[in-house]
Amino acid sequence: MAEILEEAAIREICQAHDCNRARLLDIARAVHKKCGYISGHAMNLIADELSTHRVEVESLVSFYSFLSDKPRGRIVIRLCNDIIDQMNGAQLVGRAFSEELGIDFGRTASDGAITLEHTACIGMCDQAPAALINDVVVTNLSSDKAREIVRELRQHTDPQRLVKHLGDGNNAHELVNSMVQNNVRLPGPSIFSPVNRGEALRKALVMSPAEVIRAIKTARLRGRGGAGFPTGMKWEFARAAPGDRKFVFCNADEGEPGTFKDRAILTERADRVFAGMTIAGYAIGASEGILYLRGEYAYLRPFLEHVLQKRREDGLLGDDIFAAEREPAPPKPAGERDVHRRPGTAGRRPFSFDIRIQMGAGAYVCGEETALINSCEGMRGDPRNRPPFPAQEGFLGCPTVVNNVETLCCAAKILEEGPATFNQYGSEQSSGTKLLSISGDCRRPGIYEVSFGIELSEVLEMCGARDAIAVQVGGASGEMVAPDQYDRTICFDDLCTGGAIMVFGPGRNVLEIARSFMDFFVEESCGYCTPCRVGNVLLRERLEKILDAKGEPADLEYLEALCRTIKTGSRCGLGQTSANPVLTTLKNFRKVYEVMVQEDREGLKRSFDLQRAVAEAEELCGRESIHNHV
Amino acid sequence: MSQSVMFMIDGVQVEGRAGQSILEAAGEAGVYIPRLCYKEGLSPHGSCRVCTVMVNGRPMSACTSPISLGMIVENDSPRVAQLRRDLIEMLFVAGNHFCMFCEKSGDCELQALAYRFGITAPKYPYMFPKREVDASHPDIFIDRNRCILCGRCVRASKELDGKNVFQFVGRSAEKRIAVNGEALADTDAAVTDAAADACPVGAILKKGVGYVVPVGKREYDDKPIGSDIEAKRPAAGS
Numbered sequence: 001m002a003e004i005l006e007e008a009a010i011r012e013i014c015q016a017h018d019c020n021r022a023r024l025l026d027i028a029r030a031v032h033k034k035c036g037y038i039s040g041h042a043m044n045l046i047a048d049e050l051s052t053h054r055v056e057v058e059s060l061v062s063f064y065s066f067l068s069d070k071p072r073g074r075i076v077i078r079l080c081n082d083i084i085d086q087m088n089g090a091q092l093v094g095r096a097f098s099e100e101l102g103i104d105f106g107r108t109a110s111d112g113a114i115t116l117e118h119t120a121c122i123g124m125c126d127q128a129p130a131a132l133i134n135d136v137v138v139t140n141l142s143s144d145k146a147r148e149i150v151r152e153l154r155q156h157t158d159p160q161r162l163v164k165h166l167g168d169g170n171n172a173h174e175l176v177n178s179m180v181q182n183n184v185r186l187p188g189p190s191i192f193s194p195v196n197r198g199e200a201l202r203k204a205l206v207m208s209p210a211e212v213i214r215a216i217k218t219a220r221l222r223g224r225g226g227a228g229f230p231t232g233m234k235w236e237f238a239r240a241a242p243g244d245r246k247f248v249f250c251n252a253d254e255g256e257p258g259t260f261k262d263r264a265i266l267t268e269r270a271d272r273v274f275a276g277m278t279i280a281g282y283a284i285g286a287s288e289g290i291l292y293l294r295g296e297y298a299y300l301r302p303f304l305e306h307v308l309q310k311r312r313e314d315g316l317l318g319d320d321i322f323a324a325e326r327e328p329a330p331p332k333p334a335g336e337r338d339v340h341r342r343p344g345t346a347g348r349r350p351f352s353f354d355i356r357i358q359m360g361a362g363a364y365v366c367g368e369e370t371a372l373i374n375s376c377e378g379m380r381g382d383p384r385n386r387p388p389f390p391a392q393e394g395f396l397g398c399p400t401v402v403n404n405v406e407t408l409c410c411a412a413k414i415l416e417e418g419p420a421t422f423n424q425y426g427s428e429q430s431s432g433t434k435l436l437s438i439s440g441d442c443r444r445p446g447i448y449e450v451s452f453g454i455e456l457s458e459v460l461e462m463c464g465a466r467d468a469i470a471v472q473v474g475g476a477s478g479e480m481v482a483p484d485q486y487d488r489t490i491c492f493d494d495l496c497t498g499g500a501i502m503v504f505g506p507g508r509n510v511l512e513i514a515r516s517f518m519d520f521f522v523e524e525s526c527g528y529c530t531p532c533r534v535g536n537v538l539l540r541e542r543l544e545k546i547l548d549a550k551g552e553p554a555d556l557e558y559l560e561a562l563c564r565t566i567k568t569g570s571r572c573g574l575g576q577t578s579a580n581p582v583l584t585t586l587k588n589f590r591k592v593y594e595v596m597v598q599e600d601r602e603g604l605k606r607s608f609d610l611q612r613a614v615a616e617a618e619e620l621c622g623r624e625s626i627h628n629h630v
Numbered sequence: 631m632s633q634s635v636m637f638m639i640d641g642v643q644v645e646g647r648a649g650q651s652i653l654e655a656a657g658e659a660g661v662y663i664p665r666l667c668y669k670e671g672l673s674p675h676g677s678c679r680v681c682t683v684m685v686n687g688r689p690m691s692a693c694t695s696p697i698s699l700g701m702i703v704e705n706d707s708p709r710v711a712q713l714r715r716d717l718i719e720m721l722f723v724a725g726n727h728f729c730m731f732c733e734k735s736g737d738c739e740l741q742a743l744a745y746r747f748g749i750t751a752p753k754y755p756y757m758f759p760k761r762e763v764d765a766s767h768p769d770i771f772i773d774r775n776r777c778i779l780c781g782r783c784v785r786a787s788k789e790l791d792g793k794n795v796f797q798f799v800g801r802s803a804e805k806r807i808a809v810n811g812e813a814l815a816d817t818d819a820a821v822t823d824a825a826a827d828a829c830p831v832g833a834i835l836k837k838g839v840g841y842v843v844p845v846g847k848r849e850y851d852d853k854p855i856g857s858d859i860e861a862k863r864p865a866a867g868s
Contacts, residue, residue, distance in 0.1 A: 040812070053794040055810040062799040062808075363801075380798070385676040385694040527779070527798075527805030529677050534720035537803050538754050558753075565716040568689045569679045 009034050010042055014049035021050045022396070024060055024378030028067055029361055037068045063380040063526075064361035065119065066295045073108045075153055078119035078132040079141075082257045083516040084439045084502060085121075089142070090129040094118075096146035114153060120364060120520055121257035122296040125439035125502070126183045126446050133159040135298040137180050170267045175303040182264045186462070188433045188449025189425065190413045191265060191406060195272050198316055200416035204279045205322055205351060209239060212283040216411055219419035220431040225251060225367070225404035226474060226498030227573070231411065234401055237391035238284040241399035246286035248277050249395065249402040251372055253294045255364040256475035257520060258500035261435040262405040264447050266293075266300050269409060270307040274355060276408025278317060279415055281353040284401055289355040292372050295362045308355055320350040364524040368572050369402035370394075371526065382526045383572035406435055406499075426452035430491035434499060438463045441505030456495065457486040465503040470510050470589065475500035476517040477577035480510060482588040510589045511596065515543050517581035525574060532575030535566035539582055550607040551597035560586060637701040639683075652692035652703055653681055660863025662856035663705055664714055664743055666721075666830055667780035668693040672789055675781050680717050680743065684710060711747065718743050719752035724803070726758060726775035727831075733840035734832030736848030740778060741831075742855035761806070766815035769837055770826050777807055777833035786828035787819075795819045807833075 013030045017023040027046060032038055038046075043057040050057075061067045079085075079094050094105065097116055101109050108115040124130035127139035136159040138149065149162055166172035167181045184192055204212050217232030238246060250273060254262040265273060277289045293301060311317035315324065326348065363381045365371045370384035373395050394400025403411070410432055414422045426432045430452035436459065439445045443464025450459065460468055471481045473490070474497035481488065481495070488494050504513065518540040527533040542559055545551050563579035563586075570576045586593060600606055614625045632647035639652075639661055646655030651674060653663050666678040674693035681692040684704035692705075704710060721740060729735045761774035779798070784807070787795040795817045799808040810817045819825065821836055828834070845851070 053797070053810045055794065055797040055799070055808050058808055059797045059799050063801050380801075385674070385691070387696065523802055525802045527801045527803065530679050530717050530720050530724075530778075533779070533803060533805065534724040537757065538720070538723075541755060562716075565713055569682055569713055569717055571676060571679065571691070 006035060006042075007045060010045045011049055014046060019049050019051070020378075021052055022376075022378045024050065024052075024057065025064070025361060025375060026359070026378075028057070028061055028064075029359060032067050036074060037071050039069065043069075060378065060380055063382075064295075064363050066362035071108070071112070073113050073115035075113060075134060075157065075159060076115045076117060076132075077149075078117045078122070079105075080120070080122045080124065080128065080130050080132075081118040082121040082125065082128075082520070083513055084125040084258060085128040085130065086516065087440065087504075087508070088128040092143050093129045093131075093141045093146045096143035097150065100147045100150040113157070114150070119296075119362065120524060121255065121259075123254055123260040123263045123294075124180065125258050125260060125437070127181055128439070132296060133162060136160055136162060137178055137299055138162055139179055139181070170303065173303055175306050176267065176300060178299050180263070180267075180299075182267060183446030184264055184268070184449075185444055185446040186448040186450070188435075188451075190422070190433045191269060191272075191409050191435055191449055193413070195269060196416060197271055198275075198314070200272075200275045200412040201278055201316060202322060202325070204282055204415045205348065209283045209285065212279060212415065213239065215414055215419050216283075219410075219414045219422040220429075221407065221410050221414060221422070222430070222492060223404055224406035224410065224434065224498065226256070226477075226496070228492045228496055231403065231407055234391055234403070235280060235283050237389070238286075238399045238401045241392050243399050245288070245396075245398045246281075246284050247395045247398055247400040248280040248284065248286050248289040249369070249372065249376070249400060250277050250289065250291040250405055250408055251367060251369065251402050252297065252405050253292050253360050253364075253367040253372060254297075254405070255294060255367045255524075256477065256498055256500055257517070258437060258439055258472065258475045258502045259498055260437045260439075261447050261499050263297060263300075265405050265409060265435075266297065266304060270304055271311070272409045272412045273405055274308065274311055274317065276403070276410075276412040277355055278321070278353050279411055280401055280403065280408065282351055284399070286399075286401075287352050287354070289353060290376055290395070291355060291357045292366070292376060293357055293359055294366075295360045298359060301357060301359065304357060308357075312354075318354050319352045321353060323350065326350065363526075364520075365526045365572075365574050368574060371572070372402060373400060380526070382528045383574075385571070404498075427491055429493050434490060434497075436490070436497075436499045436501050438501045438503065440501075440503035441465060441468065441508070442503045450490065452491045454490050455486070456481060456488050456490065459490065459501060460486065460503065463501075463503065465505070467505055468503045469506055469508060470504040470513075472502040472504070472513070472581075473497050473500070475502070476520050477574070477580055479580060479584040480514070480588055481584075485588065510585045510592055511543065511547055514581040514585045515540065515547060518543060518578075521574070521578040525578070529569070529571040529575060531566045531569035532571070532578060535562060535569075535575070536578050538562055539566070539579060543582060545607050546593065546596050548607075549596065551593075552600055552607075553594075553597050555597055556586065556590075556593055635697050635699050637697050637699065637703060639703040640706045646697045648697075650697055652683060652685070652690075652695050652697055652701075655697045656692065656703070656705065657859050658862070660860055661705060662859040663692045664746070664856065665693060666739055666743065666778065667782065669782050669786075669828060669830075672782060672785040672828070675785065678717065678721070678778065678780055680714050682710065682713055682717075689713075714743075715747045715749060718747060719749060719754055721778045722749075722752050723754045723756045724759070725777060726761065732776065732832045733835065734776070736845055736851045737843075738832060738850075739830035739855060742850035745850070746854045746856065757803075759803075764809070764814045766813035767817075767819060768815070769821035770814060770819060771835055771837060772807070772809070772814060773833055773835070774806055775833075776831045778831055779805060779807065780830060782828040782830060783807065783825045783834055787823065787825040790824035793818055793823065793825070795823070795825055 047054040129141040130139040171178045221231040222228040366381040368383045371381040375381040390400040436448045473495045525532045563583040566579045644659040665681040667675040676691040676694040683692045764772040783796040
């Protein structure tokens, strides 16, 4: 009976999504929520409803870490294991969870109620250690708190009831209801400035799309996600690309370890993000937008839906935006151009634009724009081959612009106040302000809005980290900077970053940190191309050998060559940057490596572990190797 | 006739047609660009990266990159060869490849490439992964120990056979080829499928015909892989 009900429920979920193959990720998420996992039988049913194949469903399910094909508990505890959480005691917290539940990580408690897992950075480094319990974020964990959480969950089984104190700002909004703190330590003039709701969009709509793009170009806005591509140029490409249907995507898959700025933007300035998307839509000629929200930020979804709904009600989104303010165009003689345009009353054509939210399901690589597009099409988050670029052929083959959350905020701000105001901040090549997500060994972790061109030393002073022995700028894929380089600046020409600043104080080992980053990349590689799938595993192996005091001087050259191969050979940004933790520590902290390696002597290969080499054979033979007796 | 596009490869002017990939245009001109995941008649995949060339100094996969006027391609150079050698070695250590008792030996593109690049042993440590074998089907078997995840079976099944027998599952180093069912026998795979002939290595093989062609008389036994393409190259000075 239960099976029949479940079958009906699965079919109903598919039908609620119009049995649309492109909505497979949403369908899989819904089925997972309903059934706790996606069984082979469920895959067959979904494939049947969607007129696709079971293996296609399996392919997607197996890709996203939040989806499972094995039974799991109704409650899943995901403890963040990024380096900052580890430094703040995540290991002790993990042990407490493990002991209290009586299970190891990756297991489900014997009563089937609770599953315990590790997860990559969940965007809470400023309040680490943190964990996700289903969609609920719990922060500033300790061993005691972990034990208490398990006891409580066993009693009431409701993760939401774990939230005892609400965070600041909109975290306390009834639709967010979260203990997360924004930790905006330095609100600057752009992103976190007060929003004059509707103003940016109103000003954009009295301009022509070409003028809007020109304003973005005049402001010299470059992408804030880390790559720094000129936004105006991207919009121009998409505008020029042939096609009636175009899309604007907001990339809110903030997965770079150590980055959490978008979390605060979405919590406090969602209206500005949506205004930016709408303006981009107007500029490129799109009427549809998608916000791709990482699965870890699911707790923000009801609130974001609410903001979208309010915008629709207020005429800022949906059909014929600012309809009331639009006067019909006066009839004009044929051939005469409309040169006298009055603000707000122009005879512009109706502009319609709407936004939907696409949830991710735990995959860092989906922050890569073509992977993100694939994910939205209900596929694995494998990046695509380029060309074609998304601005030519993106979502469903249509021209698509993908912009970072912060970039879209900047765009809205530029339209609101004009490019000149935006350009007051920053430098020639790097205009405007940048949000930094600062975490690690510092007194004031959190979000800082600074002008581009700021020196790293000033940043460290600001956050209270004078004694830093190393700073990772740009997250796991960024650069490990040594103290003699703290005079370097945050900008597109020097330390180019999506904004993650991880501070490491005295006593931290940069090799351990690099190894932790390699764990991350090994786990998060989509596995599509050889250098990233295999090379990162090899890099980690050699790093471990060195950390294990078995390294030889030749290993350093081996590492450098391997890094180059991964960087040059990889297909997408993940593999092209995954070797950076090793490459930049080798460059900037060479001595740390050098003291760890030594020449092998007397023909001995220290890295060779005879016992380990014969272990499997011993097991197969059922007897001990004679080398033990020699 | 498509529009002619002139470009340079290793200092030699080559004429291709608009819409061609670098790999195709070079091949027609008798320039062999090593490849594994590419197979004529299938859409390009760009995953093995063995066909990586430098285009105006930037690395790009030749199978997925279209040619353009005046493009400068570097194919046969020490740094490109080193990259390819590394990639081939990675594929060897990531799987369990024992050429001496693999029935594909001599017809295997991975093995042939290793010979072409003079690889006797990889510099990387073997990973010895545990992989599954599927011998459930009466006529075809899958030995994932030898799979290099090129996806040729996936594309051949979809694009040529009109089926959907194979697909990738998992990610990172756990990525593998799965079939549309619990095992291959549950699928509509047939020995006559193009997918059964698409594998460049010994991961998908037909049963009962392993040694019909004896070792010594196999495709790459006496001439290096790519020789057929290089034979098309006009003689110097002609």
